[in-house]
Amino acid sequence: MVNLPRALSKLRRTDPLVLLPTLLLMLIGVMLVRAASTDAALPFHHSQIKWLVISLVVSVPCILIPYTRILSWAATIYCLGLILLLLVPLVGPTVNGARRWLTFGGISVQPSEFMKLVTVLFLARMLRFGRPLRSLRAQAKPLLVIILPMLLTLVQPDLGTSMLFVPVALAVLLVSGVSLRSLGLLCLVGAVCVGLAYGFVLKPYQKERIRNTFAHSKLTRTQAVGGGYQLNQSLMTIGNGGLLGHGHMEGPRTQSGRLPYRHNDFIFAVLGEEHGFAGASFVLLLVLFLTASVFRVARRSRDPAGRLLCVGVGTLFCVQSLIHAGVTLGLVPTTGMPFPFLSHGGSSLLTYAVGLALVLNVSVHRPTVPIRLRQREEQALLLS
Numbered sequence: 171m172v173n174l175p176r177a178l179s180k181l182r183r184t185d186p187l188v189l190l191p192t193l194l195l196m197l198i199g200v201m202l203v204r205a206a207s208t209d210a211a212l213p214f215h216h217s218q219i220k221w222l223v224i225s226l227v228v229s230v231p232c233i234l235i236p237y238t239r240i241l242s243w244a245a246t247i248y249c250l251g252l253i254l255l256l257l258v259p260l261v262g263p264t265v266n267g268a269r270r271w272l273t274f275g276g277i278s279v280q281p282s283e284f285m286k287l288v289t290v291l292f293l294a295r296m297l298r299f300g301r302p303l304r305s306l307r308a309q310a311k312p313l314l315v316i317i318l319p320m321l322l323t324l325v326q327p328d329l330g331t332s333m334l335f336v337p338v339a340l341a342v343l344l345v346s347g348v349s350l351r352s353l354g355l356l357c358l359v360g361a362v363c364v365g366l367a368y369g370f371v372l373k374p375y376q377k378e379r380i381r382n383t384f385a386h387s388k389l390t391r392t393q394a395v396g397g398g399y400q401l402n403q404s405l406m407t408i409g410n411g412g413l414l415g416h417g418h419m420e421g422p423r424t425q426s427g428r429l430p431y432r433h434n435d436f437i438f439a440v441l442g443e444e445h446g447f448a449g450a451s452f453v454l455l456l457v458l459f460l461t462a463s464v465f466r467v468a469r470r471s472r473d474p475a476g477r478l479l480c481v482g483v484g485t486l487f488c489v490q491s492l493i494h495a496g497v498t499l500g501l502v503p504t505t506g507m508p509f510p511f512l513s514h515g516g517s518s519l520l521t522y523a524v525g526l527a528l529v530l531n532v533s534v535h536r537p538t539v540p541i542r543l544r545q546r547e548e549q550a551l552l553l554s
Contacts, residue, residue, distance in 0.1 A: 177234050184233060185533040187463040191456055192526050195511040196222055196519075198453065199437075203514045205419045206433035206440050208426075214433045214514045221516035225523035232527035236535045240528070241475055244288075244295040248315070251288045254281035255322040270326045280517035282323040282331045287525045289319055290338060290482030297346040298475035309352060312343065329376060330505030334490055341485040342478055345468075380503040400436070403429050404498045408442035408450075415446030433514040435506045438498040453512070454495060461488040464526070467533045476532040483525040 200222065204215035232240070254272060258281060262269040271278045292315055316339045323332040344353060382398040407423045416422065421443035423429050432440050442450045461484050468480035487510055494509040496502035508518040 180534050183534045184530040191460040199512040202437050202440050218514050221519045225520045229523050229527035232524050233530050237531040241295040244292045247288050248292040251285045270328050283517040283521045285319045287521050293342050294475045294478040330507040337489045338482055338486050342482045345481045383503040400430050404436050404439045407439040411443040411446040413446050415444045434508050437509050437513045438495050457491045464529050471532055480529050483529050
């Protein structure tokens with residue numbers, strides 16, 4: 171039975187520097203998705219509000235249950251996530267030439283979105299004793315945890331989401347104690363893998379998107395309405411906003427429907443047109459402030475597991491936000507990546523709501539693992 175006074179006391183102790191920016195981004199997201207729902211037959215904001223309510227409800231137990239207990243379930247959750255990723259190419263519906271979703275009772279979910287957070291959770295449990303990862307064997311286990319979901323996401327194909335595992339891995343491994351030499355070696359191996367992936371793994375349309383991004387100013391008229399169409403429309407939409415924008419639901423290109431995927435993959439362009447440079451800058455500063463607040467919780471945590479969890483969530487949130495903005499501005503190759511909390515999408519909204527709820531969990535709770543149990547776990551880790 172839930173102890174209501176105790177639960178309310180825990181909720182009152184949540185870090186306001188994490189909670190308030192998160193709620194503000196959620197509200198901005200509903201506003202932008204409403205502006206992007208120009209087609210009355212596709213009221214995306216209704217779905218966004220529904221998922222927002224679900225995310226808030228699910229977040230409450232993610233704050234109240236001590237994160238040390240949640241970490242004890244990390245291995246099981248990780249295995250279930252891998253199973254879902256394996257099912258995607260087998261039974262998932264094909265949308266725009268890719269299989270990234272699973273449907274349960276008429277509700278579509280994207281397992282790769284959840285898997286990013288689950289991987290952070292599992293890494294925090296695996297590296298929770300703060301031992302330096304000096305040996306190759308010690309580094310192999312966390313790398314395997316990262317590579318498996320990354321490869322399963324890449325074959326969907328979903329290049330953008332699969333690449334998000336890389337900065338998260340580097341941040342978590344760095345904080346966990348891996349040497350800079352080993353980290354540099356991993357970066358070198360990663361660079362080689364990226365080159366091989368471009369030559370042998372990427373599909374022709376993905377290579378075309380990369381070329382169009384870095385040679386946008388030299389595109390012919392045919393290319394601008396072909397492979398470079400999405401980027402071209404995004405740049406014109408953002409440029410149309412000027413300093414202060416046209417006002418909420420007053421953006422000409424957004425409201426006319428000329429901007430493709432305006433409710434999810436290019437929601438930042440909607441923000442730029444309707445609220446201008448000032449609105450876009452405010453949101454980016456809010457993202458950076460929230461990221462700094464998450465890292466502040468990590469720095470104050472005395473528990474290595476809580477610290478790693480916060481660093482992983484903060485890195486994931488910040489990098490995905492900046493990549494989405496970079497895509498709409500032509501700084502990053504076009505990829506279908508939502509802006510956390512702003513873009514339409516239940517899986518993304520729920521993932522980041524739970525992730526930041528776990529950060530709030532770290533700010534509220536203290537480690538509760540008994541010393542003897544911790545010693546036994548350390549001995550088991552040494553023997554494994």
